[in-house]
Structures are given as structure tokens and as C-alpha cells.
Amino acid sequence: MGDVTPATEQPSTQAVDRTAPALSATPRLIATDLDGTLLRDDKTVSARTVAALAAAERAGIEVFFVTGRPARWMDVVRDHVHGHGLAICANGAAVVDLHNGGRLIDVHPLEREYAAAVVETLREAAPGVSFAVERTSGIHYEPAYPPFYLDPGALIAPVDELLAAGSTYEVHPILKLLANHRELAPDEFLAMARKAAGHLASFTRSSPTALLEVSGLGVSKASTLARCCAERGITPEEVVAFGDMPNDLEMLGWAGTSYAMANAHPSVLAATTHRTEENNEDGVAIAIERLLGA
Template sequence: MRDNGGVTSATRLPGAPAAATRPRLIATDLDGTLLRDDRSVSPRTVAALEAAERAGIEVFFVTGRPARWMDVVSKHVDGHGLAICGNGAAVVDLHGGPGAHRFVKVRELPRRNALEAVRLLREAAPGTLCAVERTYGFHQEPGYPRLHLETPDSVAPAEELLAPDGPAGDQPILKILAFHPTLDPDAFLTLARIAVGARSNVTRSSPSALLELSGPEVSKASTLALCCAERGISHEEVVAFGDMPNDIEMLTWAGRSYAMGNAHPDVIAAASGRTVANNEDGVAVVIERLLAEAP
């Protein structure tokens, strides 16, 4: 099912007091947040997620990863079988196990917007190289660096990759990846947002100058808001965790939010609270405290 609707995500100003409402849903980023640096999920974190679900709290994985990279948490799926992938571009049911993930919702980047965003970004930052994420594949331009530890399904200029008769042209475009070899990552993000404007939502989650371009108004926050609305869950009942700029909207939307001890400075400023680093099981530390405080 494709869904191109937009949801306003900014419902709480950074620094506003955290809500005291009993949580009904935990939304957690993966890399740099739930996962340790070796990409493992610690036994303590697994136990905390299971305890939260026994207490009636839903768990959502909310990540910039594509669905095919969700095997890292698939074996830990219990009740928490839904993941928001691609920075909000897709909602995926993980219950089928590795290689059998099912798309529940797709919020695509329109082809026209993608082509225009690529053109404007290249004009603003010459030397930009792009890759295209579709529902079931990854395609890149010649010269795009090997950042994702996988072999692309095809290699061609972005205009060909995005053409209706291009590789996997019948599949929705989930996001564009844009890399610059010399620009500072935060400077590249600022420049891209100005250049692209409302044609695409631009963010980043990598320590390198790698940007992620999604559909207009598509973000972790807006897709999480849609999923919560379908369940009758308000933003005050959500606890969110993150570490990078692509988490900021989600953290400002949630009633309670926690920046990891290893988080980007802008994330720390946006969250209503802070926990210890991912390698110290910061998500588990907060969940354990929330459950201990519950009536």
C-alpha cells in the first residue's frame, strides 16, 4: 500500500518538559542507538524490549536502513514485528524472518521530485554522487563510493536510474542517497536543504557527507505519527530514542525522548532527556527505569 499523505511532526518544542503520561509505544532508532557499535543487540537490551511488551508497551524499530538490512533485528522480533525503514519511506512487517519481510506501507519519493532534487543538488554542490533506493533494490552512479557493503543491482547515471524505463522502474523510489567527497557533513546538509527546498525531505544519519532524500514531508516522525494514529496512540504516549539528525523530528514529536550519550549535538538539544551511550545499553537503561516507575 502506498501512502503519500503528510503529517505535521513538530508538536513539542525542543527543551519542553517531558510528558508524564504512561507510555504505550517505544520508538527506537537502530544504528548508534539500540545496536552496539559491533551491530549487535545486547542481552540486556533484548530483555528490556521483551519486558516492555509484557507490560503492554509496543516497540517500533525506526531506522534509516532499508528493509533488506533489517536481518540484524529480525531474530529479536516478538510482538515488535513492525519497523519503519528508510527514514519513514516504508513500514515493514518483520515477522516473516530474514528475506521474507512484507511491506505494509510505502511513502515514495515521486520521480519528478527525485530528478529535480538531484539536478538542484548537483548545481549547488558539484561533485555530488547519487544512489537510488527502491523497495527491493539498490542502484548507484559510477564513482559512488562503496559505503553500504553491498553490490549494487545496477550502475548508471542518476537520470537513467530514475527513468521510467530504467532499472526497476516499476518499483517505488524510497530515497536518494547523495554523497560528496569533500564537504563537511553538516554544511552539506544545510546546503542541500536550501537547494532542494520542498521537493524532498533531506536529512543525514552517517558520519560522512552522505545525505538521504525522501518524499516531501516523509520522515521518521511523520510515518511514526501515521502508525500511532492508526492505533489510537497520542504523541504524549510515545517514548523515542535516537542519535543522529535524521532522528530529530521524531524526538521532538514524541512526548518523551532520549538522546544517546554518543549523539550528535543537535540531537541532544532536540531531545527532552539523555541516556548513556549505545555501547552502554542506553535504551535498556531508560526502559528499565520506566518499567520500575510504572504503577
């Protein structure tokens, strides 16, 4: 779910800026996406990346993982967050303490009424759409929803039942609604959904398939990262961010220095000033090494 699938491969003609940028302020925080960015395609963190993250924190730079993943999928990087141990999950809907069993310390939910309205609107705009509901307690999905990852604790039922008032799961806040379409192109589906229901919720995507991630209106990686930075007295100019897919765009635009991976979606390549090598070549680690060396 979320950004757990590799980013769309881009043409090899894309120019890569292989120099460290001239920063307007000493970086105090590095914010990095995971899938398609920090992680290799096999979902591992390379030894070089582990060393670069540790070197950044030794230099006094905080590192935040900012991902579409839910908290339960953070084991892959849990051991590589030092110091504060916080991560931003579910595209900004949750702040998680990775040093305390993945405890949720801040939640920005999608209210049930808005989720139900999004379902109704998308069904009309894109017949054939299927849904999953990601709550703080886990994921539940419709029978027609593609089995990307099987969760033995998932309830499988029509989305109307999953969102029904008074259901067993209503006490667990909704982190995001997921909408899948088997026939539409991913960017076409995203544009259609934003036009039809953008007044109800925030829409983005991080998968190469037509899988949309729907959060509460105004909730994004950027909004939650900005809040976390403000609590620490960190300005946007002191943040370096890395990403590869549309769900990273707001964060990359907010940060004072932004890097697109060489394998990034065209919209990310167009929106960022700097480039680094692709995720399978440890692009985040290489950029951090250059920043520290500079």
C-alpha cells in the same frame, strides 16, 4: 546506507540525565532508532537490550524500530520484535512486517520526477556530488558513489539512467535518494541541500560522512510513526522515543518523551529533554529498565 554508521562522538563534558522522567501518561509505545542508538557499534543487540525490549512488551508497551535502514538490513533485529512485528524503515518511507519476510505493507515514495529535480539542483549547488537510488527492490548507484556496502544485485550506472522514465526499475518505488560529497562537511552539505532543494523533497542525514538521505516531501520517521500510532489510538504523550542523529529529530520532537544517547549529534542533544548512556553502554535498555521500574 542511512544510519548504519556510528554517530558522531560527542565531548565527555555533556551532562547525562540518568533519572527516569515523570511521564504525563503511561507509555504505550517505545520508538527507537537502531544504529548509534539501540545497536552497539559492532551492530549487535546486547543480551541486556533484548531482555529490556521483551520486558517492555510483556508490560503491554509496543516497540517500534524506526530506522534509516532498508528492509533488507533488518535481520539484525528481526528476532527481537515481538507482538506486531512492524518496523519503520528508510526514514519513514516504508513500514515493514518483520514477521512476514520483510514484506512492505506501506510505502511513501519519492516520485521519480522529484528525485530527478533534486539531482539536477544538487549538481549545480554542489559539484562533485554522486548519487545512489534506494528502491523497494534494492539499491543502485553511480560509479563515483563510495562503495560503503557492496550489493551484488546493484546496477551501477549514471543516476540519469537509474531514474530514467521507462527503465526496468521504474515499477519499483523510490524509497530514498542518497547523495554523497567527498569534500563538504556533513552539516554544511545538509544545510546547502535544504536551501537549494528543500521545496522538492525532505533532506536529512545519519552518517558521520557527507551522505544525505532524500525522501518524499513531508516523509520522515515522525510522519510515519504518527500515522502508525493514530491507527492504534496512541497519542504522542504515550510515546517514548530514542535517537542519536539528525534523521531522528522530527521523531524526538513529536514524541511526548524523548531521549538522546550520550553519543548523539549536538542537534539531538539540544532538542531532547532526557539523556541516557551511549549505545555501547546499552543506553536504551537502561532507560527502559528505569521506566518500567518507575
